[in-house]
Amino acid sequence: MENLSLYTLINNLPGHVKQEVRNFLVSLKKKAKKSEESPKSREFGVLKGMISISEDFDQPLTLS
Numbered sequence: 001m002e003n004l005s006l007y008t009l010i011n012n013l014p015g016h017v018k019q020e021v022r023n024f025l026v027s028l029k030k031k032a033k034k035s036e037e038s039p040k041s042r043e044f045g046v047l048k049g050m051i052s053i054s055e056d057f058d059q060p061l062t063l064s
Helices: 003-011 015-036
Strands: none
Touching: none
């Protein structure tokens, strides 16, 4: 679809619908920008010392 035909379609819409189209286009632009950003690199060992496993982790479960 060409820009002119899109413009014509949007231009013929009522005012409140034009605002909805504008809001939708803004959200699409934000989504596209977010997907273009490269993911942040992860640093090895950043959670070291923050996770612990109890001593009896390997023990069989007992029913009381």
